[in-house]
Amino acid sequence: MDDAGENGHGCYTEHGVSGYGVAIKLSHDQTMDEAWIKSMAEEMMVRVADLCMEHGANAIGHIKAHVRTSAGTVKADTIGTSHGAYSQGTISQPVHELYMAVNSIVQGIKEHVVAEATLDGIHQVAEERGLHVIKEKEHTYFDEFDFVKSDEEFRREFQEQLEKSEG
Amino acid sequence: MKITQIAGFLGCGKTTLLLRLSDELAEGGKTKVALVVNEIGEIPVDGKVIEESGMRVKDIGGGCICCEVASTFAKTVYSLYKDFSPDHVLVEPTGVAVPKQVKQAAAMSGRDADIVLGPAVVLFDATRPAELLDMDMLGRLVVTQVKDADIITISKADIAEEADMAMAEEKVRELNPRAEIFRVSSFTGLGFEHLKQDILDWKEGA
Numbered sequence: 174m175d176d177a178g179e180n181g182h183g184c185y186t187e188h189g190v191s192g193y194g195v196a197i198k199l200s201h202d203q204t205m206d207e208a209w210i211k212s213m214a215e216e217m218m219v220r221v222a223d224l225c226m227e228h229g230a231n232a233i234g235h236i237k238a239h240v241r242t243s244a245g246t247v248k249a250d251t252i253g254t255s256h257g258a259y260s261q262g263t264i265s266q267p268v269h270e271l272y273m274a275v276n277s278i279v280q281g282i283k284e285h286v287v288a289e290a291t292l293d294g295i296h297q298v299a300e301e302r303g304l305h306v307i308k309e310k311e312h313t314y315f316d317e318f319d320f321v322k323s324d325e326e327f328r329r330e331f332q333e334q335l336e337k338s339e340g
Numbered sequence: 341m342k343i344t345q346i347a348g349f350l351g352c353g354k355t356t357l358l359l360r361l362s363d364e365l366a367e368g369g370k371t372k373v374a375l376v377v378n379e380i381g382e383i384p385v386d387g388k389v390i391e392e393s394g395m396r397v398k399d400i401g402g403g404c405i406c407c408e409v410a411s412t413f414a415k416t417v418y419s420l421y422k423d424f425s426p427d428h429v430l431v432e433p434t435g436v437a438v439p440k441q442v443k444q445a446a447a448m449s450g451r452d453a454d455i456v457l458g459p460a461v462v463l464f465d466a467t468r469p470a471e472l473l474d475m476d477m478l479g480r481l482v483v484t485q486v487k488d489a490d491i492i493t494i495s496k497a498d499i500a501e502e503a504d505m506a507m508a509e510e511k512v513r514e515l516n517p518r519a520e521i522f523r524v525s526s527f528t529g530l531g532f533e534h535l536k537q538d539i540l541d542w543k544e545g546a
């Protein structure tokens with residue numbers, strides 16, 4: 174057996190890599206179309222990357238977002254400011270609300286600093302773009318933000334609820 | 341059931357490649373393919389992207405499958421085998437995982453099942469070769485990933501500069517003379533037939 178990695182914490186900690194994730198619900202008074210959402214998400218990714226570097230990061234692993242709306246989804250990401258940002262997806266009609274999960278993985282700064290940079294980046298761009306933050310939750314697995322559950326997930330949760338109410 | 345990992349540094353194109361590859365391996369439903377994705381940062385953004393594609397996917401959170409949650413990974417693979425019996429499981433470890441350890445963890449799931457190991461495929465991002473190898477602490481990690489690879493794919497060949505790709509090929513060949521090295525693009529499909537055939541033909545330890 175290899176002896177590497179058997180010292181009780183993640184390999185990524187040894188390499189100075191920290192990750193942070195947050196889910197957020199945003200709304201806008203005017204409707205937002207696909208082009209608007211994509212450019213906003215790309216801008217957010219780059220802003221978060223910039224702020225991480227300003228806070229002393231050595232390198233950006235990635236800053237990624239998954240945007241979900243009632244009319245479709247978009248993903249956006251950057252692997253560093255010099256590489257620009259990229260987005261993909263379809264929003265079939267303009268919407269007022271969107272859900273967003275953002276995941277930042279960065280090297281050279283601690284997790285709480287990654288968290289600060291990520292939240293600041295999201296809030297700055299949201300404010301500049303006239304978005305209101307409705308809800309925000311750290312480290313979430315989408316749960317309550319997840320309004321389109323897979324059948325399997327739904328059945329599992331339903332089963333768990335049944336068991337709870339019986340027990 | 342063959343377990344193949346698609347490894348490589350953060351942002352190198354693993355998820356994008358995984359989606360296209362699983363589609364090609366599935367051959368329109370003739371072959372069953374399942375995916376396992378591990379992300380650090382506690383939000384499975386890529387997991388959501390994959391789920392949307394309609395693929396069978398298991399998300400593993402709470403740490404890295406090459407170390408902290410290796411046993412969870414082994415159990416997940418075994419339960420996929422029992423419940424779904426796919427022909428192929430494609431695994432995307434986190435961008436900072438050590439491929440050799442992921443292989444060891446995968447092998448643990450196979451003790452009482454008909455599970456064989458596929459190759460460790462490691463992507464090397466041709467849009468930032470110098471950056472990847474020069475990074476302070478991460479350079480060492482990228483080197484380890486390249487050294488552990490059975491197959492190295494030079495990724496994003498559709499947009500990478502020819503000079504960067506040539507440099508990437510030269511560097512990875514120096515680090516790992518044993519591995520097969522070729523260019524891929526998940527956007528154009530370049531290299532996918534090659535990769536698919538390599539996975540199908542692979543015999544661990546042969």
Ligand SMILES: Nc1nc2c(ncn2[C@@H]2O[C@H](COP(=O)(O)OP(=O)(O)O)[C@@H](O)[C@H]2O)c(=O)[nH]1
Binds near residue numbers: 353526
């Ligand atoms: N041009 C190009 N971009 C790619 C390719 N594969 C992935 N990307 C982009 O690289 C970024 C990271 O890809 P992703 O698959 O999420 O990488 P991961 O972090 O390794 O899973 C995204 O913006 C992708 O669209 C490719 O073959 N060509």
Ligand SMILES: [Mg+2]
Binds near residue numbers: 432
């Ligand atoms: Mg990925």
